[in-house]
Amino acid sequence: MKRLAILGSTGSIGQSTLSIVESYPDRYSVATLAAGRNLESALEQVRRWHPRLVSLATEELAAELTSRLRALGITETEVLWGTAGSVACATHPEVDFVVSAIVGVAGLEATHAAILAGKPIGLANKECMVAAGEILTAAARERNVPLLPIDSEHNAVHQCMRVGTLAEVKFVWLTASGGPFRQLPLEQFTGITPEQALKHPTWVMGQRITIDSATMLNKGLEVIEACRLFNVPSSQVRVTVHPQSTVHSLVEYVDGSILAQISVTDMRLPILYALAYPERPASTLTFDLAALSHLDFSQPDFERFPCLRLSYEAAEKGGAHCIALNAADEIAVDAFLNRTISFMDIPRTIEKVLEWTPESHPETIAGVLAVDLQARERAREAISAAAIRV
Structure with a gap:
């Protein structure tokens, strides 16, 4: 029996993980x-699963949950809050495996603490790997802690790389749907609304990741994550636009062979793969081969998607530039959703912040978070300046 810590339990990955637990008791x-800020979902999850610990985002939410649990006669679950609570969940002595699915750098300290505690990680938080991948991977190697990707693209790469050595890999190919604006004329990009950008053609996801998919910044973050997870330079990580989203990623080997991972577009499959690795349990997540009757692949357009170009530039420099890329994007996306800036102001804001960012490689999580905070402030300054110009 593998006992899980689920960081981000009320989000889509967390709920899918609980679905796997229910299917494989x-x-x-x-x-x-x-559980973050979703008090109602946290209450239901504690009633259903009776965990040793549950953590919420704030002290007020934790107090409310404690009161409501006591009213139901549930006293065996300890309720904590904040970063310290997430760290306690990730490092609890009864935990055998940690699913890291807290969105953004909010989950960074808990993920790092879990690695230091020797807990195997199922990683669904790409922002942690983008901002602090150099630190996390070094700590994992030192302690021989597995970092198993849950993101469908990196999970696919992990599966394809099981049949060869790193020295035999020529290219890692990450597939991208192209988002909702793959064929929209470039001159119409200035008028893109949040409602249009939130209509992803393939996946149902949270708001930020959906906007990031529309700008292809999400794929840029995945390029950086692939570099860290698989120890390859950015020159060996390539992106191909594949609107059908049936091929999740590919690995091209030096002999000319290309291995592709194909499966249903259901996050339960990569979650199950990470939880069970190196086993492959039987599941009902079958794939209809008729869906392979038509497959398209094309090169991404850096003029249409400048965020992807900026991501490659940040990946080449590493360190502070990767931290700033992620932080600036988060602020810019929030401003776009609030209609403070236009769609094309997202890459403009990121580029300005990257120009302001000096080259450095923080060696501690505290150093990473300091660069992150500074980049966020610079993004807000860039957005304010853009608003004044308008």
Whole structure:
């Protein structure tokens, strides 16, 4: 029985992980949950799974949950809050495996603490790897802690790389749907609205990741994550636009062979793969081969998607530039959703912040978070300046 800590339990990855636990009760159980701000979902999850610990985002939410649990006669679950609560969930002695799915750098300290505690990680938080991948991977190698990707693209790469050595890999190919604006005339990009950008053609995701998919910044973050997870330079990580989203990623080997991973577009499959690795349990997540009757692949347009170009530039420099890329994007996307800036102001804001960012490689999580905060402030300054110009 593998006992899980689920960081981000009320999000889509967390809920899908709990679905896996429900489907495989002989294999997995819930030890701890970090539930963020969703009080109602946290209450239901504690009633259903009776974890040892549950953590919420704030002290006020934790107090409310404690009161409501006591009213129901549930006293065996300890309720914590904030970063310290997430860290406690990730490092609890009964935890055998940590699913890291807290959105953004909010999950960074808990993920790092779990690695230091020797806990295997199922990684669904690409921002942690983008901002602090150099630190996290070094700590994992030192302690021989597995970092198993849950993101469908990196999970696919992980599967394809099981059949060869790193020295035999020529290119890692990450597939991208192209988002909702793959064929929209470039001159119409200035008028893109949040409602249009939130209509992803393939996946149902949170708001930020959906906007990032529309700008292809999400794919840029995945390029950086691939470099860290698989120890390859950015020159060996390529992106191909594949609107059908049936091929999740490919690995091209030096002999000319290309291996592709194909499966249903259901996050439960990569979650199950990470939880069970190196086993492959039987599942009902089958794929209809008729969906392979038509497959398109094309090169991404850096003029149409400047965020992807900026991501490659940040990947080449590493360190502070990767941290700033992620931080600036988060601020810019929020401003776009609030109609403060236009769609094309997202890459403009990121580029300005990257220009202001000096080259450095923070060696501690505190150093990473300091660069992150500075980049966010610079993004806000850039957005304010743009608003004044308008």
